[in-house]
Amino acid sequence: MTLAATLLAEAENPLIPHAYELVVGGFAFLVVFLVVGKILTPRIQKTLVERTEAIEGGIKKAEDAQAEAQRTLEEYRAKLAEARHEAARLREEAREEASQIKAELREEAQAEARRLIQGAHAQIEADRQQAFAQLRGELGRLATELAGRIVGESLQDETRQSRVVDRFLEELESADGAAVR
Amino acid sequence: MDTLTLLAADKFQAPGPSIFDFPPLYAGAPAWLNKPVLFAVVGALIVCVFMWSAFANPKLVPRGVQNIGEIGYIFVRDQVARPFLGKDAERWMPLLLSVFSLILLWNLFGVVPFVQFPIASHIAFPAIFAGTIYVIKLYLGIKHQGFLGYFKNMMFPPGLPKPIYVLLAPIEFLSNLIIAPFTHAVRLFANMFAGHLILAFFSAVGFWFLFEKLTPLGAGLGVLGVIMTIAMTGFEIFIQFLQAFLFAMLAAMYLGGSLHPEH
Numbered sequence: 001m002t003l004a005a006t007l008l009a010e011a012e013n014p015l016i017p018h019a020y021e022l023v024v025g026g027f028a029f030l031v032v033f034l035v036v037g038k039i040l041t042p043r044i045q046k047t048l049v050e051r052t053e054a055i056e057g058g059i060k061k062a063e064d065a066q067a068e069a070q071r072t073l074e075e076y077r078a079k080l081a082e083a084r085h086e087a088a089r090l091r092e093e094a095r096e097e098a099s100q101i102k103a104e105l106r107e108e109a110q111a112e113a114r115r116l117i118q119g120a121h122a123q124i125e126a127d128r129q130q131a132f133a134q135l136r137g138e139l140g141r142l143a144t145e146l147a148g149r150i151v152g153e154s155l156q157d158e159t160r161q162s163r164v165v166d167r168f169l170e171e172l173e174s175a176d177g178a179a180v181r
Numbered sequence: 182m183d184t185l186t187l188l189a190a191d192k193f194q195a196p197g198p199s200i201f202d203f204p205p206l207y208a209g210a211p212a213w214l215n216k217p218v219l220f221a222v223v224g225a226l227i228v229c230v231f232m233w234s235a236f237a238n239p240k241l242v243p244r245g246v247q248n249i250g251e252i253g254y255i256f257v258r259d260q261v262a263r264p265f266l267g268k269d270a271e272r273w274m275p276l277l278l279s280v281f282s283l284i285l286l287w288n289l290f291g292v293v294p295f296v297q298f299p300i301a302s303h304i305a306f307p308a309i310f311a312g313t314i315y316v317i318k319l320y321l322g323i324k325h326q327g328f329l330g331y332f333k334n335m336m337f338p339p340g341l342p343k344p345i346y347v348l349l350a351p352i353e354f355l356s357n358l359i360i361a362p363f364t365h366a367v368r369l370f371a372n373m374f375a376g377h378l379i380l381a382f383f384s385a386v387g388f389w390f391l392f393e394k395l396t397p398l399g400a401g402l403g404v405l406g407v408i409m410t411i412a413m414t415g416f417e418i419f420i421q422f423l424q425a426f427l428f429a430m431l432a433a434m435y436l437g438g439s440l441h442p443e444h
Contacts, residue, residue, distance in 0.1 A: 011197055011201070011202060021213075024213075025309040027225075028225035029280075033275065036228060036229060036232045036275070036278060037275030038275060039234075040233065040236040041239075042235065042275070047240070
């Protein structure tokens with residue numbers, strides 16, 4: 001059969017469906033719907049949902065990890081600040097303590113020095129008094145002896161003798177007090 | 182018949198509707214066992230096998246065929262189901278994915294070498310799909326809106342001046358219940374029918390002027406026929422995809438309209 005012969009054959013009305021094609025089409029549709037629609041589509045839908053969850057879960061996990069890291073960092077920073085603060089406080093305390101100790105030592109040293117000076121003064125005074133008393137006794141005796149020799153008479157009355165000596169010395173003292181001291 | 186053939190054999194004859202009629206596959210086969218029936222079933226099997234290899238054991242991290250299958254699934258879900266069905270999209274994906282994938286493959290048969298026949302150019306195939314969608318649409322509409330509510334929502338959309346309804350109600354009734362399923366099937370059928378006819382015409386021009394009746398004058402026309410065949414084949418692939426998409430989209434629109442009358 002040539003091409004032309006084929007083309008010239010009587011055509012069926014293309015708008016009238018063949019009954020057998022309706023059956024075959026319906027059968028093909030049903031098979032595809034059962035296999036693709038009923039069996040396979042739920043599977044891929046489940047997988048897509050799982051994939052979404054996995055991705056969202058991954059993002060959530062990363063966010064959690066980041067939050068955890070952030071929290072740790074904050075904690076670390078807080079601890080560091082606290083430690084710095086503590087160190088500063090200790091340093092301040094030590095400085096205060098040191099200055100306090102210094103002041104105390106100075107005070108003590110000064111007190112010690114004052115005490116030593118006072119002791120020395122007292123000693124000097126005592127020595128002076130002693131020397132003065134000794135000198136007064138010696139001087140009285142010498143003077144009396146000298147006067148007795150000059151006058152030629154011994155003054156027997158001890159009391160009167162010493163009164164005379166004392167008066168003499170007091171006169172001497174008032175006249176020349178600054179020189180003795 | 183012989184004289185007619187002889188006369189006609191000298192002239193170029195454009196292919197007509199008769200190229201859509203097929204004899205039985207082999208001598209003695211039943212009349213229904215012809216090329217469209219064979220490839221309708223083969224197409225269904227290929228869709229099943231392909232989808233099975235893609236989605237039988239889907240992985241969280243897709244590999245190989247699953248990637249291609251997912252492109253198809255996500256295309257139908259995002260471009261067809263979700264715009265018209267919203268939160269019901271997942272529930273109707275089994276139907277819409279089946280409709281889209283089978284019709285797409287049947288259409289693509291129009292440009293597959295040696296098959297070269299778009300199954301949907303026989304109106305019985307689009308008709309069975311459109312009819313199924315139509316039945317589901319009516320069932321869902323009556324189930325979700327009530328029998329009277331369905332017709333009321335369809336024919337008397339609120340917010341219009343009263344006299345308009347005299348015109349609108351019959352138009353809406355006709356367009357929704359009688360014309361819609363008809364155009365749903367015929368749009369696909371006619372596109373595939375015309376596309377196949379165009380490809381057949383340009384191939385016939387090339388074959389006739391370059392092989393059967395090669396003449397110096399006719400050769401240029403034959404070359405033009407071949408070039409046009411190639412160009413139109415590319416265009417047909419686009420139309421075949423577009424019509425499969427449109428058919429599934431209209432199905433989603435009809436179902437969505439029955440589920441949510443406010444749209």
